[in-house]
Amino acid sequence: MILANIAFWPSPVDKPVASDLAALLDFLHRHGIPEWLNYGFVEASANVLLFAPAGLLLALTLPRKRWWQLLALGAAMSGTVELGQLLFLPHRFSSWQDILMNTLGVGIGLLFATLLKRVQLRRPALGEP
Secondary structure: OHHHHHHHOOOOOHHHHHHHHHHHHHHOOOOOOOOOOHHHHHHHHHHHHHHHHHHHHHHOOOOOOOOOHHHHHHHHHHHHHHHHHHHHHHOOOOHHHHHHHHHHHHHHHHHHHHHHHHHHHOOOOOOOO
């Protein structure tokens, strides 16, 4: 639900905090943080973080699917979001970079789910020594 709200909010979701974010980044740059940590990096990172839980949920709810099928499904979800923004939200900006970063987030979620499953398999069941 949160993902849908953010994805289909009628205006850019960072608009209310854009000036604060710019000021924070400017402060950080003046105090030694490298220039590559800029608005573009923050936006790309937010897209990755936003879709990582989707990858985790896909892996947990569709355990019989292969990782590449789930990754393709995540990419399709992201493409659908970007297409919806392009067609129906004139104040939003759709981009291939967003699809790529969202898909990377899904991949990270899938990887995390795989790690969780491996840890769970290694733990003894309750009552076992």
